[in-house]
Amino acid sequence: MKIVAAKKLLKANDQLATENRAKLDAAGVLGVNLVGSPGCGKTTLLEALFARLRSATGALRPASGALRPAVIEGDIAGSIDAERIAALGVPVVQINTDGACHLDAVMIAAATDDLDYGSIDLLVIENVGNLVCTAGFDLGEHVRIAVLSVTEGDDKIVKYPAIFQGSDAVVITKVDLTPLTNFQADRVLGDVRRLNPEIPVFQVSALKGDGIAELAQWVVDQHARAQDARKS
Ligand code: MG
Ligand code: ZN
Numbered sequence: 001m002k003i004v005a006a007k008k009l010l011k012a013n014d015q016l017a018t019e020n021r022a023k024l025d026a027a028g029v030l031g032v033n034l035v036g037s038p039g040c041g042k043t044t045l046l047e048a049l050f051a052r053l054r055s056a057t058g059a060l061r062p063a064s065g066a067l068r069p070a071v072i073e074g075d076i077a078g079s080i081d082a083e084r085i086a087a088l089g090v091p092v093v094q095i096n097t098d099g100a101c102h103l104d105a106v107m108i109a110a111a112t113d114d115l116d117y118g119s120i121d122l123l124v125i126e127n128v129g130n131l132v133c134t135a136g137f138d139l140g141e142h143v144r145i146a147v148l149s150v151t152e153g154d155d156k157i158v159k160y161p162a163i164f165q166g167s168d169a170v171v172i173t174k175v176d177l178t179p180l181t182n183f184q185a186d187r188v189l190g191d192v193r194r195l196n197p198e199i200p201v202f203q204v205s206a207l208k209g210d211g212i213a214e215l216a217q218w219v220v221d222q223h224a225r226a227q228d229a230r231k232s
Contacts, residue, residue: 016105020140027117036147038129048206135162143168150183157191
């Protein structure tokens, strides 16, 4: 009985996720589900990424290649990350899950009521910090980015394969701290490629700026690809 109920819930989630994605498609907005453990640097990565997406054009106004972002912040409690995003002038909606350890499509449907899709090109959903059950919930995004910091250790791909296997890109953060750790990037790259041979892996330092331009370009390319898919 319990298994049937869980399956039903997942089916309802998937139906609503499909609706969420259709709304994004209709507005030409790329949806990104950003997942990773607590403290891996998701919000700091967004700060660096948005600065880059902006400086690519030198203006807040949309121009070719520029993406106007908005963010949904998923946290169990508080609004610390949403305040950081709002300080950038980026529209942000905070979801407090009240203990739930992942976001689901129902929460996203409710949160997006408050967003003006006409004035954005990119919606980043920063999921609750969690490498486990976030893997099981489609939110209606187009791409999922899995974040892993060097301070978490290089065994996480083997220990949490589902989240990395089902993602569209992996970002290794805090690479400037590598000399202080025993993190072996080659091991991670090998483990990722065994799970998902085609997946791009970006090695970045959000604080120093390394690798951010490459990640920003990938996001811009994903947006262009989603637009092409919508037209054809
Ligand atoms: Mg955060
Ligand atoms: Zn959960």
